[in-house]
C-alpha cells in the first residue's frame with residue numbers, strides 16, 4: 001500500500017512536470033514578444049534613436065493643413081486633394097544653370113533666431129556639400145522657397161513655380177536632419193519606403209498601423225535612379241511610424257534588425273540620388 005502511494009506520488013509528480021513543460025514553452029515566446037514590444041516602444045521614446053521622420057511626425061501629429069493645402073504621407077504638401085504625389089517627367093525639378101550648379105533660391109522668415117538660421121543653413125549645406133545643389137538667398141528669381149516657422153514641418157514636392165512655402169516650425173523642426181529632409185522633398189524626393197520596389201526590402205505591418213493613417217504607406221511610381229534601397233536614408237520613415245499600438249509598422253527584410261532611418265542628415269546614397277536626378281556630374 002505504502003509503495004503504491006509512493007509510486008502514485010512519483011507518477012503524479014512526473015505528470016505535473018510533463019504538463020508544466022509545454023506551458024513553459026508556450027509562455028516563453030510570449031514573454032519574448034512582450035519584451036520585444038516593450039523594447040520597440042522604449043526605442044521610439046529614446047530621443048537618441050529618433051529619426052528625422054519620427055520627429056516630424058511628433059511635431060505634425062496635430063497638424064491642420066493651411067487652407068487650400070493637403071498634407072500627405074506625414075509632411076508632403078499638395079494643392080491637389082486626391083492626386084498621387086509625383087513629379088511626372090521630372091517637371092518639378094529646379095533648373096540647372098550653365099555653370100553646372102542647380103541654384104535653389106530661398107527667403108527665410110525674420111521670425112527665426114540665429115540658432116534657428118544656423119540649423120536650417122546646416123541642413124542646406126549638408127546637401128550642397130555633396131551635390132551640385134546650391135541654396136542661395138533670393139534676389140529676383142521667380143521660383144523660390146519661402147522658409148517659414150508655420151505649424152509643423154512640411155514641404156511641397158519639387159519646384160511648384162513661384163513662391164512655395166516650406167514650413168520648419170521652431171523649435172520642433174529645428175534639427176538640421178529635419179531641414180535636410182524637407183529640402184529633399186523640395187528637390188523632388190518622396191519617402192524612401194514609398195519606392196515602387198520597397199516590398200523587396202521592407203514588410204509593411206498593416207495591422208499595426210492606425211487605421212486612418214494607412215494611406216501614408218502607399219507606394220509611389222518612383223524613379224529609383226538605379227540606386228539601391230537605402231535603409232539609412234534621411235527620407236525613410238522610422239520603424240514605428242503611424243503605429244497604432246506601439247508595435248513596428250515597418251520591418252526590414254530579410255534581416256529585421258537592420259537600423260532604418262536616422263536624423264543626422266542626408267546619407268551617402270541620398271546625396272548620390274540627388275546627383276543622379278540633377279545630373280550633377282555632367283559638367284565635370
Ligand SMILES: [Zn+2]
Pocket residue numbers: 074075076181185191
Ligand atoms: Zn517627409
